[in-house]
Amino acid sequence: MINEHLFATILAGGSGQRFWPLSRELSPKQLLSMFGTESLIAQAIHRIAPLVVHxxxxxxxxxxxxxDELRNHxxxxxxxxxxxVRYIIEPVPRNTAPAIALAAATFVAEDEDxxxxVLPSDHLLENGELWVDCITAxxxxxxxxxxxxxxxxPTRPETxxxxxxxxxPLPDYAVGDARPHVVGEFVEKPDRERAEQFVSGGEHLWNAGIFVMKASRVLQELESAGGEISRxxxxxxxxxxxxxxxxxxxRVRDEFASLPSVSxxxxxxxxxxxVAVIPASLRWSDVGSLMALESVAEQDAAGNVRCGRGVDVDSTGTIVYSTDRLVATLGVQDLIVVDTADATLVLPKERAQDVRAVVEALKAAGAREVVEPKVSLRPWGSWTSLLKSDGYQIKLLExxxxxxxxxQLHEHRSEHWVVVAGTALVTRGEECVSVGVNESTYIPVGTVHRLENSGTEPLRVIEVQVGDYVGEDDIxxxxxxxxxxxR
Amino acid sequence: MINEHLFATILAGGSGQRFWPLSRELSPKQLLSMFGTESLIAQAIHRIAPLVVHxxxxxxxxxxxxxDELRNHxxxxxxxxxxxVRYIIEPVPRNTAPAIALAAATFVAEDEDxxxxVLPSDHLLENGELWVDCITAxxxxxxxxxxxxxxxxPTRPETxxxxxxxxxPLPDYAVGDARPHVVGEFVEKPDRERAEQFVSGGEHLWNAGIFVMKASRVLQELESAGGEISRxxxxxxxxxxxxxxxxxxxRVRDEFASLPSVSxxxxxxxxxxxVAVIPASLRWSDVGSLMALESVAEQDAAGNVRCGRGVDVDSTGTIVYSTDRLVATLGVQDLIVVDTADATLVLPKERAQDVRAVVEALKAAGAREVVEPKVSLRPWGSWTSLLKSDGYQIKLLExxxxxxxxxQLHEHRSEHWVVVAGTALVTRGEECVSVGVNESTYIPVGTVHRLENSGTEPLRVIEVQVGDYVGEDDIxxxxxxxxxxxR
Incomplete structure (x- = not known):
């Protein structure tokens, strides 16, 4: 049921360190696509799109x-x-209150009512009839x-x-099974005993970071708070x-940076x-740790879950997730092994919450693998870095x-293209040539060029970049x- | 002390399945070079070279x-x-007796005396003065x-x-501390109790597969054995x-294949x-399992050994060996993680003897990673396969x-070469051209060609192979x- 005053902001500024090495600073958790048929952020958009005008x-x-990464995706x-969808750029990261307030101010400027x-970009959530009723109520x-x-x-006493x-209850606003209540209190991370009481008591609910609010009201609440928050x-x-x-x-950056970093x-x-809450028995997961990988494939008889190439001998309760390489396991218990094109992580399931410590250690060691992915999706397809070294880089372009x-043109690198599948139409300076399988062309530094797939099959090109600088931003x-x- | 009648055969037919993924069928354990400054087989040759004429x-x-692989190496x-060194090719693998006999017959044909x-090609062995005295005695x-x-x-009750x-004792043959004894008996894999008695008793020694024998005598012993063995x-x-x-x-192959497969x-x-034995307190290891990796780097305070890029948080007693990728571990105990360019293996130390089971499972699954390495050493340098797919392969040639x-020429593939470091001299059909950094050339299928490093710095070339078949044997x-x- 479309509501003409309804807007949505999907919070997508997080890098998802707890999902390394599957997520990277420049390829965050919301882009992961193993949980369902589309990425988490696409799922988030599709969750709310049927309820808004456009x-x-x-x-x-x-x-x-x-x-850039989100939009390209x-x-x-x-x-x-x-x-x-539109994009609102936080000038600098200042936690959720300034980010949501910026969206609120943007919406109010267009529609006072x-x-x-507010939706997280990296959660899993069931979006059937109850979900629609919840948003309507x-x-x-x-x-x-x-x-x-x-x-x-809650389905378990999560601490x-x-x-x-x-x-x-606030029965005036009920829609179907979505029945709002006044909020009694918010309780942050209870101890085990309390969490168990919450589950059995039936009156406490998980805070999933999903909010529905009049945009003007959000701004008023902030302004009336006094002190720093009112700014x-x-x-x-x-x-x-x-x-x-x-x-x-x-100036915008400076002003925003001066705001308090507050949720x-x-x-x-x-x-x-x-404040109101609508209790909802919706299947939900914050995809908060690598343990979420347990759901991406069927368990075998010994409780192992495996995605990707490889074999196992004698392991139990283990998750092996591999994106493209071969991973073999032998006689291990309750481990998680995550293997990507350029990095591998091994940990026991019980330490899944602590992956951030690994990322911090890698950052301290200057490892580029915490920042860049090896495969990057682009609107036109994707590229995979096969080798990167001083003065050259090899990529597979699809x-x-x-x-x-x-x-485009590059100021610091030349490019050699060899077509290995499909047919390319290549613009190179003033000329435009067709390049077929087993043919090559050369783009000198500074030459305006364009690569196009003129056929109906995927085009695959091996690109050899040579230059004093081969970074992504030389474009x-x-x-x-x-x-x-x-750029 | 050179002995003019001394010959040696180094047994190098094994593929070292227990060292996968570091060893492959086409890159066996004897080529591994992390145990010392040179490969195990080079160490084996250098162990005996000072004692022979040439x-x-x-x-x-x-x-x-x-x-090919051994010789290239x-x-x-x-x-x-x-x-x-020379090479003796077993027509088909028939265990050590036929292999050693073939070497014996070859040597006898040159020198009756x-x-x-006989030396294994994939062991570690101290080769100081005592070793020389042992061989002399x-x-x-x-x-x-x-x-x-x-x-x-023995230094431990190994079962x-x-x-x-x-x-x-046979005091007539003693040289320094090398004192031969008559052999009482051979005992295969004793139980724990007996192994402990052997260590404390001092009269039992590990059979390290090192033999010194008159070649003619080996043949006579076989011929006098009767039955199949005499053949x-x-x-x-x-x-x-x-x-x-x-x-x-x-015919040679058929005859050899008909021999009994016997040690x-x-x-x-x-x-x-x-039969005699010379007891020797030599440091020796059969490098029999991945546990041998424990010796390739210093342990940290928590008993972890690490080779290669990566970090660890909170692990104990773990071996991480990585050839080129980043490996991170978090809170694991007594694990072995071996990570190569195309395959990863994770197992507890206590299962190190069982890696063969993983290799068998991979073979059954048709995984090429049990056969081919991703990097192959060549007499002229090396190549690394960056990507291999239907109809094309990308290699870095150094x-x-x-x-x-x-x-050479190829019957099924063309090659595109882009020089990314150094200067190449390229023979292509009748012409010979110099190709510098950021330049490329093309070798059509069937064209006789040669790649040469004409400079004093290493030459690096990206090779894009395109053709209906891109296997190594099309040469x-x-x-x-x-x-x-x-070929």
């Missing part, structure tokens, strides 16, 4: 660093709806100035989550009033006197039928089917 | 499949002595028709080895009498009445200064600095 009512809130998807749904309560959360009925106590509302209103091209200015829970939900890269775009920036 | 008195006994080493040292006893073994004084009982001596004498170019005939211990040592590949050699065969 995909442009959905804003992906992210940071400058991830913007979404416009590479076949569903055109995903191409038309805007109601915003929440929007009704939000229109009456309630700040509404969707609370997930790592926040809980929300559902107190008196959040002022600053985001000012940013939203600027023309688009001034929103990435130095929406602390800044708004736990302070407000008008270009979808009828797709083309931007018209000047003249023309692009996806309107990506100059 | 490196050609040393024969590497191997099979047809491994011959040895002629790629800087020490020229390693280039001049030949004394042969053994050669003296062998000249008197003793079949002599070098027995290693996986064979033991040799040293009975009455071994006859057949190998016949093969050794053939001109070199007839030794790989179908030298069973066929000769345990039957003979004139050519040593002043070295060149054979003059016709016209001319080769290392006299490798036509």
């Amino acid at each position: 995909p442009s009512s959905i804003a992906i809130t992210t940071n400058e660093r991830l913007f 979404l416009i590479a998807q076949p569903d055109e709806g995903l191409h038309h 805007a109601i915003m749904v 929440a929007a009704a309560a939000a229109a009456d100035d309630y700040l509404v959360t969707i609370g997930i009925r 790592g989550y926040g809980y929300i106590h559902a107190a008196d 959040i509302g002022e600053v985001v209103r000012w940013i939203a009033s600027l023309p688009a091209d001034e929103r990435s200015s130095e 929406i829970d602390t800044a708004v939900m736990e302070r407000s006197r008008r 270009v979808k039928p009828r797709a083309r890269l931007s018209l 000047v775009r003249m023309e692009d089917d996806w309107e990506r920036g100059e | 490196p050609s008195s040393i024969a590497i006994t191997t099979n047809e499949r491994l011959f 040895l002629i790629a080493q800087p020490d020229e002595g390693l280039h001049h 030949a004394i042969m040292v 053994a050669a003296a006893a062998a000249a008197d028709d003793y079949l002599v073994t070098i027995g290693i004084r 996986g080895y064979g033991y040799i009982h040293a009975a009455d 071994i001596g006859e057949v190998v004498r016949w093969i050794a009498s053939l001109p070199a170019d007839e030794r790989s005939s179908e 030298i211990d069973t066929a000769v040592m345990e039957r003979s009445r004139r 050519v040593k200064p002043r070295a060149r590949l054979s003059l 016709v050699r016209m001319e080769d600095d290392w006299e490798r065969g036509e």
Whole structure:
């Protein structure tokens, strides 16, 4: 049921360190696609898209660093709806309150009565009839100035989550099985005993980070908080009033950086006197650790889960997830082995929450594997780095039928292209030539060029880059089917 | 002390399945170079080279499949002595008795008084003064028709080895601390209790597979054994009498295949009445399992050993060996993680003896990773396969200064070469051109060609192979600095 005042912001600024090596700083958890048929962020968009007027009512809130990756990912998807979402760039990361406030100010500037749904970009959530009823009921309560959360009925005494106590009912807003309650209290990470009481008591719900609120109300709550927090509302209103091209200015960055780094829970939900929760028995997972991989394949008789090439002898309760290489295990118990093209991680299941410590250690050691993925999805297809060294890099480019890269040039590298599958149409300076299998061409440094798949089969090109610098950011775009920036 | 009648055969037909994924069928354990400054087989050659007249008195006994790999490896080493060893090819693998007999017959044909040292190619062994004295004493006893073994004084009650009982001394042959004894008995893999008695008793020694015997005597022992075993001596004498170019005939293969598959211990040592052993306190290891990796780096305070890129958080007693990728471990105990360019193996230390089961499972699954390595050493340098797919393969070729590949052609593939470091001299049909960094050339299918490093720095070339077949055996050699065969 479409609500014309409904907007949504999907929070996609996190890098998902706990999912390394599957996630990287530049290829975060929300892009992972092993949990279902599409990526987590595409699932998040599809969760709310049927309830808003147009995909442009959905804003992906992210940071400058991830913007390109997220946009490249979404416009590479076949569903055109995903191409038309908008993006809100946090000038600097300041936790969820400033990020959500910036989205709120953006929506209010367009519609004073805007109601915003806040969704995480990297969770799994069932989105059937109950979900639609929840959002409909929440929007009704939000229109009456309630700040509404969707609370997930707990299925186990999890001590790592926040809980929300559902107190008196608010029957006026009920829609089907979605029945809002006044929030009694928020409880952060209870001890085991308390968590068990919460599960058996039936009145406490998991805080899944899903909120439905009038956008203007969010700003008012912030402004009335006093102190530092009240500046959040002022600053985001000012940013939203600027023309688009001034929103990435130095001054905007400085002002935003001066805001307190605070969560929406602390800044708004736990302070407000008008907070509601809708208890919902929805299947939900925050995909919070590598343990989530347990769900991506069937267990064998010994409780092992395996994805990817390899064999096992005599192991029990083990998860092996491999993206492209061969992984063999012998006689291990309750381990997780995650193997990617350039990095492997081995840990016991019971340490799945601690992967961040590994990432920190790798960062301290300067390992590029915490930042860059080896395969990068692009709107036109993908590239895989086969070898990167001082002065050269080898890539496999895969270009979808009828797709083309931007018209571009590089200031520091030349490129040799050898076609190994399909047929390429290559623009090179003034000329345009067809290059077939077992043919090659050369793009000298500084030459404007474009690679296009003119056929109906995937095009595969081996690219040998040679130059004093072979980084991704040496690219000047003249023309692009996806309107990506100059760099 | 050089003995003019001394010959040696180094048994190098094994593939070392227990060392997968570091060893492969086509890159066996004897080529591993992490145990010391050179490969195990080079160490084996250097162990005996100072005691023989010329490196050609040393024969590497191997099979047809491994011959190229072993020879490529040895002629790629800087020490020229390693280039001049000879090779004896077992027509088909028939265990150690036929293999050693074939070497014996070959040596006898050259020198009736030949004394042969039999050495494994994939063990570690201390080779100081005591070692030289052992061989000298053994050669003296062998000249008197003793079949002599070098027995290693046990340092632990190992139940996986064979033991040799040293009975009455043979003081006539003693040299320094090397004092031969008559062999009382051979004991195969004793139980724990008996192994402990052997260690404390001091009269039992590990059978390390090192023998010193008059070559003619080996053949006589076989011929006098009767039954099937006596055929071994006859057949190998016949093969050794053939001109070199007839030794790989179908008939030779059939005759050799008809021999019993039997070890030298069973066929000769345990039957003979004139067997001696020299007890030696030499440091020795059969490098029998991945546990041997424990010695390749210093343990940290938590008992972890690590080779290669990566980090660890909170692990204990773990071995991580990585050849080129990043491996991270978190909170694991007593594991072995071996990570190579194309395959990873994870197992507890206590299962190190069972890696063969993994290899068998991989073979059953048709995994090419049990056969081929991703990096292959060549006399001229090395190649690394970056990507192999239907119809194309990408390789990085590294050519040593002043070295060149054979003059060759391919019947099924074309090659595109892009130079990314150094300068290449390329022969292509009738022409010969210089190709520098950021330049490329193309070798059409069927064109005679040669790649040479004309400079003093290493040459690096990216090779893109395109064709209906891109296997290693599509090569016709016209001319080769290392006299490798036509194929």
